[in-house]
Amino acid sequence: MKAYTKTKYGGPEILRLEEVEMPTLKENQLTVKIGANSANPADWHILRGKPFFARLTFGLFKPKNKILGADFAGIVTEIGKDVTQFKVGDKVFGESLSGGAFAEYACVEESICAKMPEGTTFPEMACVPIAGLTALQALITHGQLKKGETVLINGASGGVGHFAVQIALAYGAQVTAVCSGKNEEFVRSLGARKVIAYDRENIHQHTGKYDLVVDTNGNLSFNDYKRMGRRGVMVGFTTMGLMISVLLKKVFSKFPLTQFTAEANTKDLEILAALIRDKKIAARIEKIFPYQELPQAIGYIEAMRTKGKVAMSWENEGESLNR
Structure with missing residues (x-):
């Protein structure tokens, strides 16, 4: 072969x-x-x-x-x-x-x-699989997202991010998505009502407050999570230094922040398959x-x-x- x-x-x-x-x-x-x-x-x-x-x-x-x-x-x-x-x-x-x-x-x-x-x-x-499982587990398994809650998704136009927007909406959340200005229309086409273009607004100074902050891009600092979220999930990281900084600060704080690697399992894959079958995500x-x-x-x-x-x-x- x-x-x-x-x-x-x-x-x-x-x-x-x-x-x-x-x-x-x-x-x-x-x-x-x-x-x-x-x-x-x-x-x-x-x-x-x-x-x-x-x-x-x-x-x-x-x-x-x-x-x-x-x-x-x-x-x-x-x-x-x-x-x-x-x-x-x-x-x-x-x-x-x-x-x-x-x-x-x-x-x-x-x-x-x-x-x-x-x-x-x-x-x-x-x-x-990888992108969908990561999004699902970030939002539901680790983020404990509930219907009616607000969620900020940083990196909303990428592989994980574009699934995260759709899955959050399918579970009844209110989504604010962060992406570049050139991808704003794409992210809105996924169903996001509110979009922050990071090249027009500095996300590190954004003052909005959300039940959950999910960072698929990996550039949010620990202070960003605390300022914007009631709890957070760190999916990726742009540099090792940033990841270590965030995780070290987490140790000395009671702020609920999770960092994880997605695990493949039939149950979660079947959830994604059902969402696709029902045209909730694509x-x-x-x-x-x-x-x-x-x-x-x-x-x-x-x-x-x-x-x-x-x-x-x-x-x-x-x-x-x-x-």
């Missing part, structure tokens, strides 16, 4: 499209013929081995896993003997931060997959790259100017797995 491989840390240019052996199916896994992937900041962080402490997980001097890739959608072609929720022929989506998804086939645990809603496409559902895809241009897709999102999501399709010209 074809797969994108890496033997060292570096930029997208180090990825090589090669013929490799099929992965070995374990008892609790599915073999999935990949229809599409999506690109995430996690991909280029893992690819580059940055921040450095991440190498404790992914390999200190060189990558442990030769094949990159987390988000996927495709068709089940084989199941392990302990698999109970899926059968051959099911269309599934999910994510594996351990990698292996940027390939024609991947073996993935049953527990990090869910069935695709009827009528959805592989690129659409491949864009959901993946907004800015661009779909063919799999032959997968390194370019990673470089594209590394520029951090994407509206919504970027997908990579493994469907061959003239052939569709969706048929």
Whole structure:
């Protein structure tokens, strides 16, 4: 099978499209013929081995896993003997931060997959897992967002942010979104009634007060959270220094601030699938790259100017797995 491989840390240019052996199916896994992937900041962080402490997980001097890739959608072609929720022929989506998804086939645990809603496409559902799970868990699991509450979402036009706006609205919250002026119309199209353009108003001086502040961009200081929110959730960070500063100040404060990494699980993926089925949320895809241009897709999102999501399709010209 074809797969994108890496033997060292570096930029997208180090990825090589090669013929490799099929992965070995374990008892609790599915073999999935990949229809599409999506690109995430996690991909280029893992690819580059940055921040450095991440190498404790992914390999200190060189990558442990030769094949990159987390988000996927495709068709089940084989199941392990302990698999109970899926059968051959099911269309599934999910994510594996351990990698292996940027390939024609991947073996993935049953527990990090869910069935695709009827009528959805592989690129659409491949864009959901990491970004959608992060948004859902930031708002509901960690943010404890309730109907009628107010939420400020910083970084509202990106992959996680654009899902966060839609999910917050689906749960009955009042959303104020922060993005650049050029993305204001896009964010309003997601349903946000109030938008703060950070290039016209300094968010670090904003005096609004919200029940919950969710920062997907990662540039808010601890004082920003306390000034604007009754509680906060830190999703990303722009620099290690800022992250350490925020978390250190949290230790000496009673302000409820959570920092987390999203965890894939079937239950939350099914919640996202139901929201998509009911047309409460949708993946907004800015661009779909063919799999032959997968390194370019990673470089594209590394520029951090994407509206919504970027997908990579493994469907061959003239052939569709969706048929």
